[in-house]
Amino acid sequence: MPSVLSLVLAFLPGLALAQSVFIADLTWPEVKQAIASGKTTAIYFAGSTEQNGPHMALGKHNVIAGYLAGRIAEELGNALAYPVLPFAPTGGHLKFPGTVNLSDQTFGAVAQEVAQSAIAAGFKHVVLMGEHGGGQDALRQVAKALDGRGARVHYVADAYSKAQDEIRAYLLTRKLPVGEHAGIEDTSELMFLDREQKWIRRDKLARGDAKSGVDGDPRLASAELGKMFLDIKIAAGVAQIKHRVGKR
Numbered sequence: 001m002p003s004v005l006s007l008v009l010a011f012l013p014g015l016a017l018a019q020s021v022f023i024a025d026l027t028w029p030e031v032k033q034a035i036a037s038g039k040t041t042a043i044y045f046a047g048s049t050e051q052n053g054p055h056m057a058l059g060k061h062n063v064i065a066g067y068l069a070g071r072i073a074e075e076l077g078n079a080l081a082y083p084v085l086p087f088a089p090t091g092g093h094l095k096f097p098g099t100v101n102l103s104d105q106t107f108g109a110v111a112q113e114v115a116q117s118a119i120a121a122g123f124k125h126v127v128l129m130g131e132h133g134g135g136q137d138a139l140r141q142v143a144k145a146l147d148g149r150g151a152r153v154h155y156v157a158d159a160y161s162k163a164q165d166e167i168r169a170y171l172l173t174r175k176l177p178v179g180e181h182a183g184i185e186d187t188s189e190l191m192f193l194d195r196e197q198k199w200i201r202r203d204k205l206a207r208g209d210a211k212s213g214v215d216g217d218p219r220l221a222s223a224e225l226g227k228m229f230l231d232i233k234i235a236a237g238v239a240q241i242k243h244r245v246g247k248r
């Protein structure tokens, strides 16, 4: 008579579907098995630790990048995500306390060595993405330098630039204010993800000025808008990755 345990164990391979897409949640045999069973795309997503005005916490990009990486990996079905890099080139934000600035060189070097680690693990495709504007070109250069050296390495910009164009076009049609930083766009996205209400100071929402670090007007930000904007980013990223990975 088979025990209940042996019956459960017999069905374990089927349970792998429910496994986390985040490499940091897995053991190395689980990562090895996942790659062997078809999860051959690695996602590297860079966030940033930077000021976001008096109303929003410095970890904004890291929370958003982690969410996007997970959702994109789930939608693709054949991908795992590395931990988000929490630092990026942030230039002008550095005068606001808490901000961290990496040179393009350091930022690119980290992306390159994580990508090389992914190739060493056996991934066939490595996707490089960035939530923050600074460093996008460095990611493009790294992909160009590494592509074809043991695996395909892709710079995927659409979840950043194409999605941003789409979000701005939506705001304009609704006659809502378009901003460059900590305005209605990113504030809405973090509101949607801020379930424990840790990261937005609702009493500090104000139109931006030179002193506040805000470019835009977050006062009409909402979780509903944020969900829509995040879905635009996910769709843009998934579409570009499918296009690139399909092309061999």
Ligand SMILES: [Zn+2]
Binding pocket: 048, 050, 061, 131, 132, 133
């Ligand atoms: Zn940024």
